[in-house]
Amino acid sequence: MKLSTDFYLQPDVVKISKDLLGKVLYTKINGIVTSAIITETEAYAGVTDKASHAYGGRRTKRTETMYQIGGTAYVYLCYGIHHLFNVVTNQANIPHAVLIRAVKPLEGTETMFLRRKKADLNRLTTGPGTLSQALGIGVQHSGISLLKDKIWIEDQGIQINPQKIQMGPRIGVDYAAEDALLPYRFYVHM
DNA sequence: CAGCAGATTGACT
DNA sequence: GTCAATCTGCTGC
Numbered sequence A: 001m002k003l004s005t006d007f008y009l010q011p012d013v014v015k016i017s018k019d020l021l022g023k024v025l026y027t028k029i030n031g032i033v034t035s036a037i038i039t040e041t042e043a044y045a046g047v048t049d050k051a052s053h054a055y056g057g058r059r060t061k062r063t064e065t066m067y068q069i070g071g072t073a074y075v076y077l078c079y080g081i082h083h084l085f086n087v088v089t090n091q092a093n094i095p096h097a098v099l100i101r102a103v104k105p106l107e108g109t110e111t112m113f114l115r116r117k118k119a120d121l122n123r124l125t126t127g128p129g130t131l132s133q134a135l136g137i138g139v140q141h142s143g144i145s146l147l148k149d150k151i152w153i154e155d156q157g158i159q160i161n162p163q164k165i166q167m168g169p170r171i172g173v174d175y176a177a178e179d180a181l182l183p184y185r186f187y188v189h190m
Numbered sequence B: 001c002a003g004c005a006g007a008t009t010g011a012c013t
Numbered sequence C: 001g002t003c004a005a006t007c008t009g010c011t012g013c
Helices: A015-018 A065-067 A109-116 A129-133 A174-181
Strands: A025-028 A032-045 A073-078 A082-089 A096-107 A149-155 A166-170 A186-188
Touching: A015 A032, A015 A082, A015 A096, A025 A096, A032 A109, A065 A073, A065 A082, A073 A109, A082 A129, A096 A109, A096 A129, A096 A186, A109 A129, A109 A166, A149 A166
Parallel strands: none
Antiparallel strands: A025 A032, A025 A149, A032 A096, A032 A186, A073 A082, A082 A096, A166 A186
16 A cells, blocks of 8 residues: 555654665556665755755755655756655655665566666666666656655555664765764665 | 766776 | 766855
8 A cells, every 4th residue: 555644744764764665666657657665765864964965954946845745756866867766754844855775676677677778687776876767767756746646655565574674874975974974774685 | 157076877997 | 996977056266
């Protein structure tokens, strides 16, 4: 079943990050459905997190989406090339978000191969930029609701052994000083 | 307004 | 291991 608003409005973005492991991310682009199991996430804790685009309450055209209500998709362009997909959480005006860093392909893998061209199965959706490409997610989807039928997340009852959940510092945010050390990254090998 | 660095990836030495 | 690709937004002239 599709995750409800209540899930996205939880105040603890770190807990949501952990709970998203094992959930299934769906996209339906041009009528084509693809889905994948979430295996790696990172939490971005709003205005107090130096690694977040919304640190210090910054608002730009790009980050405006993070200030929307929980359950909104935030997609932005990184290094001018890669689309990174985030799930906005918490109430409106609180810019919490969870970055989806890796997923495991489930349905529509043929479509994913077409979108990724030269990639092999092991590298189809193993990074935040590549999973967006495989699922057909782009900046044009930033700001849409995850409660509708373009992009959404389902709980299919996939059980993750809590002992298998790894945690550690986030990737690629060394510039964020002490916040780079926070254990806000969660991942599970499947 | 120019310069630079970034929540990255893939191709090449 | 090194490096280019190329858009957004911050910093400083």
